[in-house]
Every structure is written in structure tokens, then in C-alpha cells.
Amino acid sequence: MSTEQQAGCNIRLTTTPGSADGLEAQLQVLQVHPRDNVLVALQPLPAGAALPEPFAHLTASQAIPAGHKVALQAIAKGQPVIKYGFAIGAASCAIQAGEQVHSHNLTTLLSGQQQYRYQGCEARQPEYPAGLPTEFQGYRRANGKVGTRNELWIINTVGCVNRAASRIAELARKEFADLLAQSSIDGIHAFTHPFGCSQLGDDLSNTRELLAGLIQHPNAGAVLVLGLGCENNQLATLLKSSPDIDASRIRAFNAQQVEDEIEQGLAAVGELLQQMSQDQRTACPVSDLVMGMKCGGSDGLSGLTANALVGRIADLLAAANGKVVLTETPEMFGAEQVFMARASNQQVFDDLVQLVNDFKQYFIDNQQPVYENPSPGNKEGGLTTLEEKSLGAIQKGGSAAVQQVIRYGKTASKAGLTLLEGPGNDAVSSTALTAAGATLLLFTTGRGTPLGFPAPTVKISSNSSLAARKPQWIDFDAGGLLRQGQDATEFSHAFFRYLLEVASGRQTRNEETDNREIAIWKNGVTL
Missing domain, CATH: 3.40.50 (Rossmann fold)
Incomplete structure (x- = not known):
């Protein structure tokens, strides 16, 4: 994977020598963005281990689990901790270079509603690459829409x-x-x-x-x-x-x-x-596809592998004038400005501001802090604050302009990226994506889940150990992006071809095991 701008993050991967048993060389640490003052351990780092070049001047002062953060430099108490090029919180105490950065020394900066100002759309329309398929085999309905299943x-x-x-x-x-x-x-x-x-x-x-x-x-x-x-x-x-x-x-x-x-x-x-x-089934253009993007059971690698891969797919589909739908509104908190800078016009920007502030007020009205996230499993996997989780989660939205913001239960009607109101809960948000018209769901995970939904649900692991441990759950291993010399563009194109096979009838793991269900957001009064 080469250094490049992807979904707002300039990803730089640092490699280490191949293992003694002849297996493929794996990347060991990652600086997501040049502005970052933390690195991400892609493999467990033992206490006292020297980091690879260009960070050889650093030594891990304690054992660092895979997916967790290590300070690239000294960070004073109260100073921002930077990952993905943005603040993911502030140091709650002084942090030394080489020290683990996690819940014991990093705290969120999120609180209530904020004020925002539209400054135009920074996004560029992606181009559909030559050589990729332009059709899949789908079911054309009487209203003109196309299903991936009958x-x-x-x-x-x-x-x-x-x-x-x-x-x-x-x-x-x-x-x-x-x-x-x-x-x-x-x-x-x-x-x-x-x-x-x-x-x-x-x-x-x-x-x-x-x-x-x-x-x-x-x-x-x-x-x-x-x-x-x-x-x-x-x-x-x-x-x-x-x-x-x-x-x-x-x-x-x-x-x-x-x-x-x-x-x-x-x-x-x-x-x-x-x-x-x-x-x-008949030949249908890729523009007839509607993909819903979701993450669940995320770990410290999710935003770097699986979510970033799905973001590339989002850009490919947007370039083909297909529809991409992204939800989990509270997992935009702390990263909403990235989407706001990509709002296609003032109305979309205003709709997004209203969506975010309304959801924050929903938390406040129920006397809950807006930052009550990540989950225990997320934290064990290396995620510390909601800002960090959100910046990783929004990678699934790629880099295209936001064309539409819709409320829960509504259907996406515009080509390109749509943001859908919904909670982070896996079953509720995935059902909402299906009801919004998604005919394929792309579900990234670092810890795994057997869940499946009415639309074919493609499970994408953020790490290869999960894919090897739970092959009955996982359809595609995004951990392959961490192999030394792996080209991210070729990798994403191979995944896109696989998705077109699924759209054309190839079964997903959830279909093979008959894991299908729906869940509805209960947020009001019952008699």
C-alpha cells in the first residue's frame, strides 16, 4: 500500500523484514497521516522493542497490543493527540515518546452541539477506472429498480x-x-x-x-x-x-x-x-447498485484496512453513478466536519448539521453523554475515544461529495453518497440501510459477528487472524492490505469484482448460514 490521499487521510505504512518461517512480510507500525503524533501497532510490540525505520529512535516502553497506539513524540498534558490528521482527544497526563496511548492517558474533547459554517464543497467527482466491469446480473423490477436477489x-x-x-x-x-x-x-x-x-x-x-x-x-x-x-x-x-x-x-x-x-x-x-x-437475471449497469456501508465490532485496525477498503468501493460506485448509503450518526460525532466539507451544496450541509445536532440532542434529552462510545470491545481492540472511532468509521464513506441526507426509514434517491439517520447498533442500522434501498450490505468488523440482514451482507475483516478464526462469518479479509508490497488499488479492484459476483448471485456467509433478521429503532412512547 503506497502513500496516498484516501478518504481524507494520507496513509503511510512502514514495513518490517519477513518472518523467519518464510511467511509474507507484514507491516509492523503505521503513521496514518504525516501530522499524527501517534503510531498504530499493526502487530504486538513487546516492551523494549525498537521500532523499524524511520522510527528506529523510538523504543516501546511497554508491551503494545496490535491495533493500539504508541506515542511518536512527547505529548504534554492537555495537548491534542492526533490520528488521521485530526485530534482524537487530549492527553489527560504527560505522555512520553514510545509510551502506549489509551484510556489511561487520553480523554475525549466532545461535549454538546456545535456551530458550523458552510465553506463550499471540497470533494472531487471520482472517475470510474477503465478495465473494471460495468455490468452485473440483476433482477429488473417494474419500477425500474434492480434487485440482487429474487x-x-x-x-x-x-x-x-x-x-x-x-x-x-x-x-x-x-x-x-x-x-x-x-x-x-x-x-x-x-x-x-x-x-x-x-x-x-x-x-x-x-x-x-x-x-x-x-x-x-x-x-x-x-x-x-x-x-x-x-x-x-x-x-x-x-x-x-x-x-x-x-x-x-x-x-x-x-x-x-x-x-x-x-x-x-x-x-x-x-x-x-x-x-x-x-x-x-439480466445484464444491468453498475449504476443500478445500491450499497449500504456498516461497521460493527471495530478494532484499532478497522479504520486503516476494512473501512478504508470499503471507502474505495464507495468511490468506485459513486464514480459509476451508483448509490452509496452510510449511517451510524453517533459514529460521525467528532468527524462530522469531514463530511460537512464534502456537502455538495448549502442545503445538504444544513441537513447534515441538523442531523448531527438533533442526534446529539437525543443523547442529551435522555441524560446521556454524546461521547458514551467506544464499546468495551472497541476499547480492547485499541479504540479509545469517540473521535478516534468516528474518524475510522467515516473512512467507509470514501472521498466523494455528500449528495443527500435522509432521515430514518426514508429511501436513498440520489446517485453518489447519502448519509442516513440511524444509531450505531448493528441490527438497527443495517436494517435501516436495507429499508433505504441497499441491495448489498458491506459490513466491516475487527472482532466478528454472525449477524445477517435481508440484503446480502458481505462481512469484511479488518485483520487476517479473525478471517482465519471465523471463516463461517467472514467473506473477505481486508487484513491482506497489510502485506508488504500490497497495492491498495489492485486490492480494492479485486474486491469490487467479488462484490459484482455477489450482486449477480454468489452467496455470502450470512446467506449460507441463513443468518437474516431485522431490528427497528424504538425511540418513543409505548402505551
Whole structure:
């Protein structure tokens, strides 16, 4: 990986000699940006170890775990600690060169809302490289959108009919097994949830918007919507909230209004499957892809490998006029100015300011500090402050201009990068990305998770040890970027080709293990 500007960070990697057993040489330390006053250990550094050139004048004063930070120079108490070229907090005590920098001597600088000023868009439109594929094999829907899968989805209005929805899916997979085996139908899945009853106001609206987004999703070749009848989330209102649908591919009823909801559901599924069995994949331009970018269980390498790799994919897709959606609003705190400098116009800038300040106020209203992050697992992996986690997390957004800011439950409508309101929670934010129209999810992780969602979920490990330890979870190992001499551009292009294979039908690990679920953001009053 060469020195270059990537997602706002000038990454400089320093190599070490190959190991004695003949394995590929691995990078040992990294200075992310020339302004940084800390290095990142890419491998464990024993106490007393001399660092490689050009840092040979430094010695690790204590053992430094992989992913953790080591001071490049003396940092006085109160002085900023710089990583990615930005402050990730301040020294809570004097730090000596070669000393570990972590929770014991580094503290956040974040507090409440801030004032911002638009100064124009700094981003440049990326160019799509010659030689990369320009098409994938997808399912063109009646509304013009393109799915990467042809699945029948069962969506319920309320948790009271969860078991009925699941039972219909289970029985349908058995009853229609021959049709499934002989056609282009990719599966039958029920996506259940506990909400829809006794919700009020914005909380009910959020549930309805989220479910409406799933009903309209192009990966669903057809949808059975199952209601109860007496819930706040009324079936008729939900369907009116889903205008961008092919009515011939929807069946809906309330369980209270039929004699046997299981029998009625199976009959509806049978009708829909007959229509879906005629669907075929066709060549579609890359511009028809919608990718959602997410990180979960991050470690100290996530922002340097997996997230940076996904950022390159975001730029490739934006260059092809595809859609990229990024969420996890609280994991923008401390790094929001990077996106604001890339707002395509004043309105997008204002929308982003409102999004960030509203989410900070959400924390404040619930008497929680805005910096209550990273998680214990993040900290064990080397992340110390929310600023550090955020600067690593936003690498997934690449370097293209921000074209749109949308609220939770809404659908991305513009080519390029869209920022979506949502919490950092893996299941909630990944479901929101799917409802926003993402037909592929790119999920980076340093610690691993078996989670999967309605859209194919590509798991990208930040380190090779995770990929080797959990091959049933991980689809792609971004730790390969740390191999000596690895060219980041070639690496990202190989990954992009793999993603087009997934878009064209290659299964992900979550599909192979049938890990699929949804989660809805509960942020209001329940009766």
C-alpha cells in the first residue's frame, strides 16, 4: 500500500523484514497521516522493542497490543493527540515518546452541539477506472429498480403475528420445494419484529416507514404483508406508505379477518411464487447498485484496512453513478466536519448539521453523554475515544461529495453518497440501510459477528487472524492490505469484482448460514 490521499487521510505504512518461517512480510507500525503524533501497532510490540525505520529512535516502553497506539513524540498534558490528521482527544497526563496511548492517558474533547459554517464543497467527482466491469446480473423490477436477489419476503405489521409469519415461511419452503429448486427464486423469508402495537407519534411513524421501505425493496420479488387487525400500525395505512410497489406482487390480509391465517398465507405465497418463477437475471449497469456501508465490532485496525477498503468501493460506485448509503450518526460525532466539507451544496450541509445536532440532542434529552462510545470491545481492540472511532468509521464513506441526507426509514434517491439517520447498533442500522434501498450490505468488523440482514451482507475483516478464526462469518479479509508490497488499488479492484459476483448471485456467509433478521429503532412512547 503506497502513500496516498484516501478518504481524507494520507496513509503511510512502514514495513518490517519477513518472518523467519518464510511467511509474507507484514507491516509492523503505521503513521496514518504525516501530522499524527501517534503510531498504530499493526502487530504486538513487546516492551523494549525498537521500532523499524524511520522510527528506529523510538523504543516501546511497554508491551503494545496490535491495533493500539504508541506515542511518536512527547505529548504534554492537555495537548491534542492526533490520528488521521485530526485530534482524537487530549492527553489527560504527560505522555512520553514510545509510551502506549489509551484510556489511561487520553480523554475525549466532545461535549454538546456545535456551530458550523458552510465553506463550499471540497470533494472531487471520482472517475470510474477503465478495465473494471460495468455490468452485473440483476433482477429488473417494474419500477425500474434492480434487485440482487429474487426472494419472497413476509413482512408483519405487528409482533402479535410473528409466529404466524414464520410458520407460513417454514411451511411454504417445504410445500413449494420443487418450484424453488427449478426456478430463479432465491428463497422465502419472514422478517419478524416485536413492534406495531401500542406505539404513538413519531415512534409509530418510524416503524411504519421502516417496514414500508422493506415492502418496496427490489430484492423482494414479491411480498406477503400479514397484519392482525387491531394494531396501531394498521395494514391499510402501511400499504399506503409503500407507493413504489408492483401491486400484482403484493398480497396482504389481517389474521383476525380470515378463518385460517396459515392456510390463507400459504395460498397467497403460492400465487406469488408462480409469478416470481418467471423472473430472470439480466445484464444491468453498475449504476443500478445500491450499497449500504456498516461497521460493527471495530478494532484499532478497522479504520486503516476494512473501512478504508470499503471507502474505495464507495468511490468506485459513486464514480459509476451508483448509490452509496452510510449511517451510524453517533459514529460521525467528532468527524462530522469531514463530511460537512464534502456537502455538495448549502442545503445538504444544513441537513447534515441538523442531523448531527438533533442526534446529539437525543443523547442529551435522555441524560446521556454524546461521547458514551467506544464499546468495551472497541476499547480492547485499541479504540479509545469517540473521535478516534468516528474518524475510522467515516473512512467507509470514501472521498466523494455528500449528495443527500435522509432521515430514518426514508429511501436513498440520489446517485453518489447519502448519509442516513440511524444509531450505531448493528441490527438497527443495517436494517435501516436495507429499508433505504441497499441491495448489498458491506459490513466491516475487527472482532466478528454472525449477524445477517435481508440484503446480502458481505462481512469484511479488518485483520487476517479473525478471517482465519471465523471463516463461517467472514467473506473477505481486508487484513491482506497489510502485506508488504500490497497495492491498495489492485486490492480494492479485486474486491469490487467479488462484490459484482455477489450482486449477480454468489452467496455470502450470512446467506449460507441463513443468518437474516431485522431490528427497528424504538425511540418513543409505548402505551
